[in-house]
Amino acid sequence: MSGPWQFWVEVLPALLRGALLTLQVSALAIVLAGLGGVAVATARTAPAPPLRWAGAAYVEVFRNTPLLVQIFFVFFGFPRVGVRLSPFQSGLLALALYTAAYNAEVFRAGLEAVPRGLREAAAALGLSGWRHFRHVVLPVAVRICLPALGNNFVALVKNSSLVSAIGMVELTFVARDLEAWTFRSFEVYGMATLLYLALVLLLVWALRGVESRALAYLQLRER
Amino acid sequence: MRWTVVAANLPYLLGGLQGTVLLGLLVLALGTLLGFLVGLARLSRGVVYAAATAFVELFRDTPLIMQIFFLFFGLPAVGIRLSAFLAASVAMTFFAAANTAEIVRGAIQSLPRGQWEAARSLGLNRSQTLRWVILPQALRRSLPPLMGLFTTLLKDTSLAAIVNVFELTTAGRRVVERTLASFEIWLTVAALYFLVCYPLSLVTQRLERRLVAEVP
Amino acid sequence: MSRTDPIILLQGVHKWFGRLHVLRGIDLEVWPGEVVVICGPSGSGKSTLIRCINRLERHDRGRIVVDGIELTDDLRHVDAVRREVGMVFQQFNLFPHLTVLQNITLAPVLVRKWPREQAERVARELLERVGIPEKADRYPSQLSGGQQQRVAIARALAMQPKIMLFDEPTSALDPEMIQEVLDVMRDLARRGMTMVVVTHEMGFAREVADRIVFMDEGTVVEVAPPATFFTSPRHDRTRAFLSKILR
Numbered sequence: 001m002s003g004p005w006q007f008w009v010e011v012l013p014a015l016l017r018g019a020l021l022t023l024q025v026s027a028l029a030i031v032l033a034g035l036g037g038v039a040v041a042t043a044r045t046a047p048a049p050p051l052r053w054a055g056a057a058y059v060e061v062f063r064n065t066p067l068l069v070q071i072f073f074v075f076f077g078f079p080r081v082g083v084r085l086s087p088f089q090s091g092l093l094a095l096a097l098y099t100a101a102y103n104a105e106v107f108r109a110g111l112e113a114v115p116r117g118l119r120e121a122a123a124a125l126g127l128s129g130w131r132h133f134r135h136v137v138l139p140v141a142v143r144i145c146l147p148a149l150g151n152n153f154v155a156l157v158k159n160s161s162l163v164s165a166i167g168m169v170e171l172t173f174v175a176r177d178l179e180a181w182t183f184r185s186f187e188v189y190g191m192a193t194l195l196y197l198a199l200v201l202l203l204v205w206a207l208r209g210v211e212s213r214a215l216a217y218l219q220l221r222e223r
Numbered sequence: 224m225r226w227t228v229v230a231a232n233l234p235y236l237l238g239g240l241q242g243t244v245l246l247g248l249l250v251l252a253l254g255t256l257l258g259f260l261v262g263l264a265r266l267s268r269g270v271v272y273a274a275a276t277a278f279v280e281l282f283r284d285t286p287l288i289m290q291i292f293f294l295f296f297g298l299p300a301v302g303i304r305l306s307a308f309l310a311a312s313v314a315m316t317f318f319a320a321a322n323t324a325e326i327v328r329g330a331i332q333s334l335p336r337g338q339w340e341a342a343r344s345l346g347l348n349r350s351q352t353l354r355w356v357i358l359p360q361a362l363r364r365s366l367p368p369l370m371g372l373f374t375t376l377l378k379d380t381s382l383a384a385i386v387n388v389f390e391l392t393t394a395g396r397r398v399v400e401r402t403l404a405s406f407e408i409w410l411t412v413a414a415l416y417f418l419v420c421y422p423l424s425l426v427t428q429r430l431e432r433r434l435v436a437e438v439p
Numbered sequence: 440m441s442r443t444d445p446i447i448l449l450q451g452v453h454k455w456f457g458r459l460h461v462l463r464g465i466d467l468e469v470w471p472g473e474v475v476v477i478c479g480p481s482g483s484g485k486s487t488l489i490r491c492i493n494r495l496e497r498h499d500r501g502r503i504v505v506d507g508i509e510l511t512d513d514l515r516h517v518d519a520v521r522r523e524v525g526m527v528f529q530q531f532n533l534f535p536h537l538t539v540l541q542n543i544t545l546a547p548v549l550v551r552k553w554p555r556e557q558a559e560r561v562a563r564e565l566l567e568r569v570g571i572p573e574k575a576d577r578y579p580s581q582l583s584g585g586q587q588q589r590v591a592i593a594r595a596l597a598m599q600p601k602i603m604l605f606d607e608p609t610s611a612l613d614p615e616m617i618q619e620v621l622d623v624m625r626d627l628a629r630r631g632m633t634m635v636v637v638t639h640e641m642g643f644a645r646e647v648a649d650r651i652v653f654m655d656e657g658t659v660v661e662v663a664p665p666a667t668f669f670t671s672p673r674h675d676r677t678r679a680f681l682s683k684i685l686r
Contacts (some may be wrong), residue, residue: 064374064420065413066381069392073409075400080224080406155286161286165385172288185296193293200284215302340495341532341591344544345598346522355545359536 011188013176018174019195025092025170026157026199032096033156034149037103044108055104062101068162070094075166091163095156102152108146111137126211139218146214150207154200171195228404229411239394240415246390246403247377249435252378255369257316258323265328266353273415275324281383282321288382290314295386311383330361352390374423378416391415444507446471446633447492448600452501454487461487461500463657471601474634476644479654485637488654489604492635493524506601523549525595529607531587533579533594539566540575543594551598558597565593569623587614589623596627603627605636625663641684645669653677 035211043055062070085093114137123132164173175192179185263274282290295310305313334357342352384392395412399405445468454462461484469475483537490496491503496508505512505520531638543565544558549589555563561584566572571582578608579587586606595603602658605624614651628634628647638644644665651668653661653676661668669685672678675680 032280060421060424061417064378064424065416066392068384069395069409069413069416072392072395073406073413077406077409078400078406147430158286160381161288164288167304172286172292175289176292179292179296184300185292186298186300189289189293189297196289197281198287335530335532337528337530337532338534341526341534342530342546344495344521344524344526346491346550347517347546347596348518351549355549356534360534363536 006186007187011193012184014178015173015188015191015195018169018171018192019199020169021171022157022160022170023173023199024164025088025095025168026153026160029092029099029156029160030094030153032092033099033152036068036100037107039103040100040110041107044104046148047110047218059101061106062098063105067094067098067159068165070098071162071166086161087166087168089162090166091168095163097159098159099152099156099222102155103149106145106148106152109143109186110141113144114140121200139215142218145208146211150204150211153207154203157199157203158196166187224408225402225404226407228398228402229407232398232402232408233411235398235437236391236394236411236415239389239391240419242394242414243377243392244391246312246365246383246388247373247381249314250319250376250380251373253312254319255314255323255419260325261320261324261328263353266331274414280316282317283325287314287318287379288385290318291382291386297388305384307363307383308388310425311380311386312355315376315379315383318379319372322372323369326365327361327371330364331357333364334360338352357418358377360405364434367427367434370423370427372432374420374427375422377423381416445469446506447635448502448504449492450502452488452491452498454491454496454498460581461623461657462491464501465657465659466658467652468594469602469633469635471633472631473649474628474632474647476651477635477637477650477652477654478641478684479603479637479660480643483654484657485536485654486606489606489637492602492604493521493526494602509549513613522598523608524583524602524604525598525600526604527588527591527595527606529610531584531591533587533591534578535577538576538578539571539582539590542579542590546594547597549555549577561597562593563652565596568589568626569593570619575683582613585619588612588616588620592620592623600634601632605634605637605638605639606682609623609638609640624638641669652679655680 040055040058044053044059046055070093071091073084074094075087078085078090160170161172163170164176167173169177171192173186179188182188222223233300261275261278265279267274267275268279280425284405291311294305294314295307298305306386336359338356339352343349349354380390381392383390384396387393391412397410399408445466449465449467452458452465453460454567460556463484464482465488467475467488477489479485488497491498491510492505494503496572497512499629500511506523508516508520510516510520534545537545539564540559544555545563547553547558547561548555551558563572563575566575569587569591574582574590576587579590584588592608608624609620609683617640621640624634624636625647636643636648645651648661650664652659653668653672653674653683655676661672661674663672668677669681674680
């Protein structure tokens, strides 16, 4: 084998391994950022003022500073106070903390968007507590939240490329490495871009499935 | 902790911050201009629509850092050599334009269909309707998300550091390399970004609330 | 065109929304100076019908001729018809970023190419006529629903149309504001305007209409002058509708 095929046979497996690591760190960060977002949104809407302030401060601090700086702070800054994390751990932590701030805003908006009239109607019907939350708040909030959450997760996959800056061998890092080694930057970055596009579209497709399933499930059980 | 390092290097970091703000403003100005054109192109049909859509999807669905690498390292392969600064600003301009286009399109589509119908039933043609009825309203609605985009752009200028353009993050990295005070300096750099971005976020939220109050 | 030609002519008009057959062969003629009220249950296709007359909806089969111009895919014909046909919507659809005066002068200046002074003079006369001359420099959001709808009528009249279409003009109004809008429409009818009005206001229909068209399930069931329509409707469906709406 020779010619153009030879090049791709050498390069593609490395890129795919990079893409796999991108997928892994993104998937883990999505889970952590989802849980973190719920926690922060709960704090932001809590009855106790100090909790609300802490939640608001968290959201503002993480949304108004660059993710790259947060990654540098975790990876380079934490060791100075005795916390030493690997590039993977640092990247995962920073990605999750950053996206959690955005998720918290989505959850809060979703909860607030449940129309008051709907709550009152549910209360009048004698639905209360968990059943009210399950049958009234949740379906409406899911419908409002899921598209925005999807946007945050797509952004997360793209943002995971920044972890290459601290040496995590994910897709962007592999692409840079291959480029420096093969000098065929056009092909390498083009293919890496396509792989990101594929990951993002895969995620969008999966999220759409989750959305329609979730809605179908919630609505089916309402009747 | 050596906080005196921060004081000693603050002027240098502020120089970096200046670079960040200038780069952000440049990218915002060029990006929104281009973005409006792309957004309008997405209202048309055929090839123009397809090209505009491809542009928007490509620059919104792939990482900005890849776009910078592509322009900086990739274009020389086809004979176009851009400086790091130019590569970063062009990539970010395209990124800003793709996002602006989506904002403008979203704002136009958020207007009630009755606005189009009323204008058309009065005999205004499509471009008159767009110019006198739709765009003035859509631009007002675009303002808060465009302010939000500006905050995003200011944060994303940090990516220019990866190709060594001088701005706040690059300044921070150079100071850290020299002084090894990584915790103090990165915290300071984050604080400086926050000082610029947070007021912008507040203005954005204000505009959003006012718009919600005005729209019936 | 002789005096005896209809100013609006519909022949075998069909319209589908996807698989939904909303107009099933409509034949209708409207004569110059005539006031035609269209009524019927919701979903009967009456709004779609009136929206076809200035091509806010495209009909799929049949002919629509307005003032001697047939409505086709030719946009010049559509624009020509729209210049001669004014429309008033249920939701007013005023332009919220323009003042009342700007709302009214926009189309005459852009489409009729009138000088601004002329357009403003006509606009103020029309505001006088609809009874709110003092609101010229307000924005729509500062007006009540009834006032907004009167501005919308003035806006349509500023183009000096030959025909006025009203699509449920009082349905979005609070009850106490309905009369002020109907008064303006009555005045318009007295001055000889050709009007097609979709409405549930049967008092208005009885008093002002020359003919009443009853629609149901996409067809014209019955056409009659008010006297016969209300006292001796021929069809069961008309009787059923009237018994519900007149109570």
